[in-house]
Amino acid sequence: MNKRQRMFVRMVLASLLRRRSRMIIALLAIVVGATILSGLGMIYYDVPRQMSAQFRSYGANIIFVPKDGDDMTDEAIRKGIEVFPSDKLEGYTPYRYENMKFNNQPVTLAGTDFSSVLKTSPYWHISGELSDGNGGSLVGRKIAEKFGLSVGDSISLLNSFEITDDKDITGIPDYEIYTDPQTGEKYCDHSIDLKVSGILETGGSEEDYIYVTLADLGSLMLSDRSCDIVEVSVAAREDELKGYLDKINKSSYPLTAKPVKRVTASESTVLSKLEALVLIVTLVVLALTMICVATTMMAVIAERRREIGLRKALGALDSSIVLEFLSEGLVLGAVGGILGSVLGYLFANAVSMNVFSSAITFRPLLLPVTIIASVIVTGLACLIPIRSAVDVDPALVLKGE
């Protein structure tokens, strides 16, 4: 750096550091602008992720069903699930439905995995507790009311099936064989005793079922056939989901993946509207901020008209003055941009914690974007008053006119 360049840096730094009160006002305007830009930018980019996570509380958005009547094997389910990126997969839960009798009345039993059920159905409200799978069951509210069941009661479920040659009943602990007097067919009554761990309330059809573990259902039914449906919850946009579903459905896995249209479509609509809203707010605030920064910079430079006049009287060319004042503005813009990026993240995080109760994802790309935007806005805001200031007649301003 030669002496001239060193003097240039010395003048710019002196102006920034020794005119602290003025510079702090300008810097404050820039920091506020950069904070809002960075904060809203982060919110804008994070809203879909946050909202997707929120939407997951409304239940699964994808289901796997058997393809062409084939059984969905555990292997096929695992491969299907592996299509979704692990960071987007909230959870998946298999369900197997069987009809049987309780108190001589037909009931539907649903076998599931209690360890994952709340990930795909977080809206379930359970009085008591979720079964730990050790002989416990979750009874839908309507069934509980119908049979007068409450938490802690024991229920005896009865599976009655015709004895055929392919049905091995040896080894069944509790069974009773009887013959239908009219048809002469032999039947086996196999029962299992379970404890009511909790009563399930959803306001939906789930209240009509008794939920047990897949293992308990298998032992009651004397078969370990695969599940009827797998509910999958994935935090992704509609178009993204479509890509995953296409991949699964084009594979040879014996299952079909379908979107839960009602959920994915409404998610997409709400997200699009929300994104548009945040974008509009961001642009409006950005425009207002630009005006604010520009006005402040104009005021800061306007009060230096005499100094500009003096520099011209000392022989400064217009280009030299523009460069010096612009450099000050650009340094301020860069410093303001850096501070604004950090504060913007804190601001966005505070908003996210209050609205979504979760931390915002820091997006490193927004850091240079904010700094560059801040530098450009400040530069433009400086250029206008500098251009008019260099046109001043030094003879007039130095006379105080």
Added chain:
Amino acid sequence: MKLLELKNVTKRYGSLYALDKVSLSIDKGEWIAIMGPSGSGKSTMMNIISCMDKPTEGQVIFDGRDITKDSRKKLTEFHRDKIGLVFQQFHLINYLNAVENVMVAQYYHSMPDEKEALEALERVGLKDRAKHLPSQLSGGEQQRVCIARALINSPELILADEPTGNLDEANENIVLDLFKQLHKEGTSLIVVTHDPEVGEVAQRVVRLEHGKIVSDKKNDHFGV
């Protein structure tokens, strides 16, 4: 040898004549005081000589060169190389210290050199105040920094506009002593002033009234 020549210079603002066919010739090394009441055209003449303004009519010949037709950029360059300015209100940059204020003039002229700037401050008796900001200097000290800034690039002409207008008597004498020293060293000086005492120490006094030169006299007591 002529340094500056104004030939029939007129400056008109609408129908108002600030200068009316003024002709003036200044030799190299000469010290001239331009005096006159407010509105007589002193400042207009100074602005034209310092290349900060252009005449409506007439010619300004500086060092043999007609600068009347020069572009603004050329005038700036010319003025930067040839003229040092001293102002009544000092016009120091308030966030730069004394030596930096002197170096600003070097910066726009050629290459800043702190050692030279300190020497210039030493010449006006302010080397020990080099790191002080203008707000930490008295009016007289500020004017001396202004003079150091004006002479740092060794100009052929120092143009001073009411240089003692804001100073007390003691500081006025210091400034005038500096001018005497500069004049001895061969620097040409044009001092615009209201103050008869400042006029008296100049080599030649030019009086303006209503945009016209009404008298142009050598000072008989000069150098006494």
